[in-house]
Amino acid sequence: MLTAIIMGAVLLLVGGFVVGLYNSLVKRRNEFKNAFSQIDVQLQRRYELIPNLVETARAYMEHESETLIGVTEARNTAEKKREAAAANPQDSSLVNALAQAEAKLGSAMGGFSMVMENYPEIKADQSMRDLHDELTTTENRVGFARQAYSDAVMRYNTAREEFPSNIVAGTFNFAAADLFEIESQEMRESVKVSFGKAA
Amino acid sequence: MYFFGKQRSSKTSSHLFLFGFVVAMFMFMVVAHVAVNAFSMLLGYSDSMYVSSPQAKAIVLIVWFAVLAGSYFRYLDVRKGGSALARRFGAVPVSDKNRFSDQKVLRNVVSEMAIAASCPQPEVFILTHEHSINAFVLGSNDKDRAIVVSQGALDNLDREELQAVIGHEFGHIAHGDIPINMRLLILLGGLLAIDEIGQLYTGKDWRRDWHIGYVLGLPLRILGSIGVLTANLIRSAYSRQREFLADASAVQYSRNPLAMASALAKVRDQRSCDAMSSRYSGELAHLCFHIGTVQSWFNRLFSSHPPIQKRIDEIDPHFSTKERATRRRVAPKTEGVSLAWQHPVTREGGTSRDSLPDAVALMVNDTPSCLAVLFAAFASDAPGKREDYYNAIGFAYTPLLSAHVKHIVSNQSADLENHKTAILSYATDKLRKEVQLENRQKLMMNLERLLVVEGEFDLINYAIAQLVRRQLDVEFPLVDQLAETDGKIAKQGNVKTFDSMGAEFALLLSLMVEASGAPSDKLEEQYTSALKSYTKVNHPRRSGSEPGIYKELEAAFQTLYVQPQSIREAFVQHCVEIMHHDGHVARAEDVVISLFAASLDCELAAA
Numbered sequence A: 001m002l003t004a005i006i007m008g009a010v011l012l013l014v015g016g017f018v019v020g021l022y023n024s025l026v027k028r029r030n031e032f033k034n035a036f037s038q039i040d041v042q043l044q045r046r047y048e049l050i051p052n053l054v055e056t057a058r059a060y061m062e063h064e065s066e067t068l069i070g071v072t073e074a075r076n077t078a079e080k081k082r083e084a085a086a087a088n089p090q091d092s093s094l095v096n097a098l099a100q101a102e103a104k105l106g107s108a109m110g111g112f113s114m115v116m117e118n119y120p121e122i123k124a125d126q127s128m129r130d131l132h133d134e135l136t137t138t139e140n141r142v143g144f145a146r147q148a149y150s151d152a153v154m155r156y157n158t159a160r161e162e163f164p165s166n167i168v169a170g171t172f173n174f175a176a177a178d179l180f181e182i183e184s185q186e187m188r189e190s191v192k193v194s195f196g197k198a199a
Numbered sequence B: 001m002y003f004f005g006k007q008r009s010s011k012t013s014s015h016l017f018l019f020g021f022v023v024a025m026f027m028f029m030v031v032a033h034v035a036v037n038a039f040s041m042l043l044g045y046s047d048s049m050y051v052s053s054p055q056a057k058a059i060v061l062i063v064w065f066a067v068l069a070g071s072y073f074r075y076l077d078v079r080k081g082g083s084a085l086a087r088r089f090g091a092v093p094v095s096d097k098n099r100f101s102d103q104k105v106l107r108n109v110v111s112e113m114a115i116a117a118s119c120p121q122p123e124v125f126i127l128t129h130e131h132s133i134n135a136f137v138l139g140s141n142d143k144d145r146a147i148v149v150s151q152g153a154l155d156n157l158d159r160e161e162l163q164a165v166i167g168h169e170f171g172h173i174a175h176g177d178i179p180i181n182m183r184l185l186i187l188l189g190g191l192l193a194i195d196e197i198g199q200l201y202t203g204k205d206w207r208r209d210w211h212i213g214y215v216l217g218l219p220l221r222i223l224g225s226i227g228v229l230t231a232n233l234i235r236s237a238y239s240r241q242r243e244f245l246a247d248a249s250a251v252q253y254s255r256n257p258l259a260m261a262s263a264l265a266k267v268r269d270q271r272s273c274d275a276m277s278s279r280y281s282g283e284l285a286h287l288c289f290h291i292g293t294v295q296s297w298f299n300r301l302f303s304s305h306p307p308i309q310k311r312i313d314e315i316d317p318h319f320s321t322k323e324r325a326t327r328r329r330v331a332p333k334t335e336g337v338s339l340a341w342q343h344p345v346t347r348e349g350g351t352s353r354d355s356l357p358d359a360v361a362l363m364v365n366d367t368p369s370c371l372a373v374l375f376a377a378f379a380s381d382a383p384g385k386r387e388d389y390y391n392a393i394g395f396a397y398t399p400l401l402s403a404h405v406k407h408i409v410s411n412q413s414a415d416l417e418n419h420k421t422a423i424l425s426y427a428t429d430k431l432r433k434e435v436q437l438e439n440r441q442k443l444m445m446n447l448e449r450l451l452v453v454e455g456e457f458d459l460i461n462y463a464i465a466q467l468v469r470r471q472l473d474v475e476f477p478l479v480d481q482l483a484e485t486d487g488k489i490a491k492q493g494n495v496k497t498f499d500s501m502g503a504e505f506a507l508l509l510s511l512m513v514e515a516s517g518a519p520s521d522k523l524e525e526q527y528t529s530a531l532k533s534y535t536k537v538n539h540p541r542r543s544g545s546e547p548g549i550y551k552e553l554e555a556a557f558q559t560l561y562v563q564p565q566s567i568r569e570a571f572v573q574h575c576v577e578i579m580h581h582d583g584h585v586a587r588a589e590d591v592v593i594s595l596f597a598a599s600l601d602c603e604l605a606a607a
Helices: A002-058 A062-087 A092-116 A120-124 A126-161 A165-171 A185-198 B003-042 B054-078 B082-088 B101-116 B151-156 B159-174 B177-202 B213-254 B257-269 B274-280 B297-302 B308-315 B319-334 B358-363 B367-376 B383-396 B399-418 B420-434 B437-454 B459-472 B479-492 B499-515 B520-532 B549-561 B565-581 B587-599
Strands: B123-127 B135-138 B146-150
Touching (some): A002 A062, A002 A126, A002 A165, A062 A092, A126 A165, A126 B101, A126 B213, B003 B177, B003 B213, B082 B146, B101 B123, B101 B151, B101 B159, B101 B213, B123 B151, B135 B159, B146 B151, B151 B159, B159 B177, B159 B257, B177 B213, B213 B297, B213 B308, B257 B308, B308 B319, B367 B399, B383 B399, B383 B437, B420 B459, B420 B587, B437 B459, B499 B549, B499 B565, B499 B587, B520 B565, B565 B587
Antiparallel strands (some): B135 B146
């Protein structure tokens, strides 16, 4: 009888411990999903601003339609990838695809900013200036959102790999999360340039 | 700094302190119980320390009741939402569309940090009358939280440092310090209540004769005091750890340890940090960005914040060396730069002393003489009034300054008249760099009061005073009003048509025309022709001598300021044309146009 009680107590304790670990893993996973949705919100904001910017710029630079089309196309691709990744943020290949599309859009925007330098009258336009300001803070926010996402992913991955929660994670299939990072070296560089130009 | 590690270690030690707090509370109640029993045994009411007499039971009951009631009342106080509390402290909410660019920056910084900390966006408030650097968060639940920043923080910190300070506050939010602090406060409120009930029995004055109240009151007071003392000690130690934690979190969010360190260094170097500390030192202390700490060990023990230097060292032990190195490298450039971004007003670049004639340059060779020149520029032409003016200066400042002003007016008034703009611009530039903001504000207040008393507050003096105010970097007098009305303007849809702004244009144009000093029938003609290009409505011509016109003028500036840049520039250009219309630029015209240009944030092209 006594042994049964002790056994029961031990089982209850272990069970409670496992439930605790499982719950904290779920909490971390939701945290990083939420952090991703923050990036998503800010990216969406950015993608909504870009067509306005292009439309406003079109009035001034008719001869640069190639650049404008390039920006629009890059934006549309990135938007599609964003939708795909937002639907399933745990799929790291989708997130990677989005990061690459982002990088392309970044370099297109960089080119756009450079072309814009040649048209001083655009810079004088009030609505253009407002849009540009808006885009700058949005880009800042994208940066912070990505950073928050990386922090959340780090916390989640650490919790997933630590002993003993790695056993729970393995049993219940908690997949590793991926950092929102750009794969190839030249992609990384072009992003740097474009953010510098736009900000 | 490796902020994740720092966060972990300060989290662990703060948890220890929290555990200690709970244990101490429990111990306190047990000791209280035993002490009351012992006391009643001593008085002969019971035979044993462990068996309570009815009297002892009554006291223990009172103690428990006091703790619970005190906690409950504190809870009622604390339960209110963050924005309600912020308003109670006199903070002004920052509206969405604001004419002040520093408030726009603040909003952006707050939303960026909210994203970085993955917290919901709190409401943003500014303490407009607080000139030291500080910030705090209010409200214990996520939905109604307010972040309050002092005007001093906006004025003295650059964007990155502001980001670090806001990040620190978000550190408190993210780690749930506010609810914990509120709970500790509630418990403390209970302990304080014991002391207060004891005080009811003993009476407030300790030196009164011994009376029967002391039998019950004294033990209660002793118990309460010991409890409050211990609880405070532990709470402070806990709170200091949480400050380190919040600092480390701020670095995590902004990824900019240098900005955090330099924000702290600015706080360390500011001189007038005690104003806020004394006002909010009680309950708010634990939420503030910093509290001035006195350097005795006793005060340090009860201080809610670690010493600033220690906080800087935690972030970057080599900060002071780096700071000195950067300062040396960029010294010639950065002077005044940190102030420049916060005011949208264009400031004419400081006039160099070389451009002034020698005799004049001597007038402004040190700070006191700059001050004297400033006052001399406003001296009246009538000798009687002038004497009053000197006396008033002597009263407000020192007789020495008054004599100095007198000397300048009687000997060098011609020089002063001829180079007034250049001299004033040089003197104010120097004063801005060398005098603290607070004293500059006092200076402005004194100056305006003097002018009103003297009856010299005409359009020219008003305009010069406003220009001096801008040069001295002293904020607008009606800041509260502005902040409020800005919200209204933003709601109404801020861009108006020319017609609806007719009254404002009419006011400005009539002052402009009046400044040219032509005979009145000509004025009328000029005014109507100028107004025609703005609106069809016939606004009557105004005059600078009407009472209350300056308030209206400020309001007009404010309305026009939120209009598109192009409209403002066109208007100022138009005024310049009016000025040159009669082929002669009066000094009054020159001053008025500079005021318009500065108030409307337009560059004034050199004529």
